[in-house]
Amino acid sequence: MDASRFEELSGWLGERLAIDAECLAEHGRDPSHHPAAPPDAVAYPETTEEVARIVRWCVEADTALVPCGAGTSVEGGTLAPTGGLAVDLSRMNRIKAVHLDDQDAVVEPGVTRVQLGEHLAAEPLFFSVDPGADASIGGMASTGASGTNTVRYGTIRDNVLALEVVLGDGRVIRTGSRARKSSSGYDLTHLFLGAEGTLGVITELTVRLHPRPPAVSVVVGTFEAIGPAVRTVMEVVQRAIPVARAELLDGVAIDAVNRYSGMDHAVAPTLFFEFHGSPAAVEEQASEVESIARGHGGARFRHSLDPAESERLWQARKDAYYAARALRPEAHAVSTDVCVPISRLAECIEETVADIERTAIRAPIVGHVGDGNFHCIVLANIDDSQEIAAVDAFHHRLIERALACGGTSSGEHGVGLGKREFMLKEHGEGVAVMRELKRALDPHGILNPGKLFLD
Numbered sequence: 001m002d003a004s005r006f007e008e009l010s011g012w013l014g015e016r017l018a019i020d021a022e023c024l025a026e027h028g029r030d031p032s033h034h035p036a037a038p039p040d041a042v043a044y045p046e047t048t049e050e051v052a053r054i055v056r057w058c059v060e061a062d063t064a065l066v067p068c069g070a071g072t073s074v075e076g077g078t079l080a081p082t083g084g085l086a087v088d089l090s091r092m093n094r095i096k097a098v099h100l101d102d103q104d105a106v107v108e109p110g111v112t113r114v115q116l117g118e119h120l121a122a123e124p125l126f127f128s129v130d131p132g133a134d135a136s137i138g139g140m141a142s143t144g145a146s147g148t149n150t151v152r153y154g155t156i157r158d159n160v161l162a163l164e165v166v167l168g169d170g171r172v173i174r175t176g177s178r179a180r181k182s183s184s185g186y187d188l189t190h191l192f193l194g195a196e197g198t199l200g201v202i203t204e205l206t207v208r209l210h211p212r213p214p215a216v217s218v219v220v221g222t223f224e225a226i227g228p229a230v231r232t233v234m235e236v237v238q239r240a241i242p243v244a245r246a247e248l249l250d251g252v253a254i255d256a257v258n259r260y261s262g263m264d265h266a267v268a269p270t271l272f273f274e275f276h277g278s279p280a281a282v283e284e285q286a287s288e289v290e291s292i293a294r295g296h297g298g299a300r301f302r303h304s305l306d307p308a309e310s311e312r313l314w315q316a317r318k319d320a321y322y323a324a325r326a327l328r329p330e331a332h333a334v335s336t337d338v339c340v341p342i343s344r345l346a347e348c349i350e351e352t353v354a355d356i357e358r359t360a361i362r363a364p365i366v367g368h369v370g371d372g373n374f375h376c377i378v379l380a381n382i383d384d385s386q387e388i389a390a391v392d393a394f395h396h397r398l399i400e401r402a403l404a405c406g407g408t409s410s411g412e413h414g415v416g417l418g419k420r421e422f423m424l425k426e427h428g429e430g431v432a433v434m435r436e437l438k439r440a441l442d443p444h445g446i447l448n449p450g451k452l453f454l455d
Helices: 003-016 021-024 050-063 115-119 137-143 187-194 225-239 251-261 279-295 307-318 320-326 342-359 385-404 420-427 430-441
Strands: 041-042 065-070 085-088 095-099 104-107 158-169 173-174 199-206 215-223 241-249 270-277 299-304 332-339 365-368 373-380
Touching: 003 041, 003 050, 021 041, 050 065, 050 085, 050 158, 050 199, 065 137, 065 241, 065 307, 115 137, 115 215, 137 199, 158 187, 158 332, 173 187, 173 199, 215 279, 215 307, 225 270, 225 279, 225 342, 241 307, 241 342, 251 307, 251 320, 251 365, 270 279, 270 307, 279 299, 279 332, 299 307, 320 332, 320 373, 332 365, 332 385, 342 373, 365 420, 373 385, 385 420, 420 430
Parallel strands: 041 085, 065 085
Antiparallel strands: 095 104, 104 199, 158 173, 158 199, 215 270, 215 299, 241 270, 241 365, 332 373, 365 373
16 A cells, blocks of 8 residues: 555644554564465554544545554464554553452553552452563454463453444443443444454453452362363362362373473473462362362472462463463464363363364463363464365364364364354354444444455
8 A cells, every 4th residue: 555645644733643564564474374465554642532533534534444463463463464454552651540349440452551550469369361472452352362360260251341442433432330230232342352452442341350369279280181181170160169270281282391490390281279268268179179180180280389380380381372372482383272162172172182183283282270261271283284185174174173062163272364264154144233333333344355255
């Protein structure tokens, strides 16, 4: 696109409208394996009014608008395959209010998970959604993120009370309220959560906060095979033991972490549990879960109430993605996720492990297994057409397997560019309804085009 087309925007944004090659390249890539797709320009608004004005300009100029945040999405959701204007919301990073008595906070979309955590460090409350990366909260809402705390505290969808959104024609609306429930009107808030910027640009969020637990207990144990490990989690969940985190690393992932982080975990499928509550309660819960795990062949348990030791034990899970990449530094990490009903989880993971072995690809498995969600970090040379073909075929089988189990093609990564082809099979006629909503809220088709749906 001719840079002169952005003169009007440049006139009132000034240096906050960038067209230099380095900035465009930065906004044209993400951690995903998708080819680089840079925008034609990048705008850095600082207020809702500026976002609305930018949207109206894009309508008049018939220019695509791609909202973006911290750049941690792994499905190509913030790439610009049709060019256009990237709207970088990172400067809208103010924490507007924290209401301790009501246990909520009002934030702008560029506020990151770590930033909010540091702001609350001295308070008796915390924000629970932890996808691992220091994602922006607006981006987390747009992709339907979750993470390790989901089994107890829910996904981002469970932790957003209200939104301010700029629609595709420049109108600004507010959805929801700070009340904890409502039976008034359509639930517009949840319509925008997981919409990946295709229905509107989120410019403010009211999020739930949770009481900081007085005690935290961690239990780590290993298993001879991945099936018994998963069945342990299934039993824990079915017995309604209030576990806060239940994470799985397979033997390949544990080996990678040992090498990457200098740890000494036994190379075997490993479960990481965390419990929140009073000191007596977390001890009781940890003991009960350890007993269940031993019944499924679990062994070599490590248990700690000490925060420093707990952090050291959890480091294996935190390092898993980077450790997996280090197994094959020259390769790209094709990270994918699916989510299935907890009763089908063992079956789905065991079949996936067998598929990986047959395919002879390298793909460590990690998972938020307490809520039926697991990831395959597939290491592949994206310049090798035969290898990519094998990875694509594996990816298709993985999603077909999850859908056959009554699950979904994405538990928390979103759809973006990477999973559009599975939408029709998963949602059927629901896709037509989604398209109708898209046309109603983005009548000019400028918001993040090419995402979620195949044309």
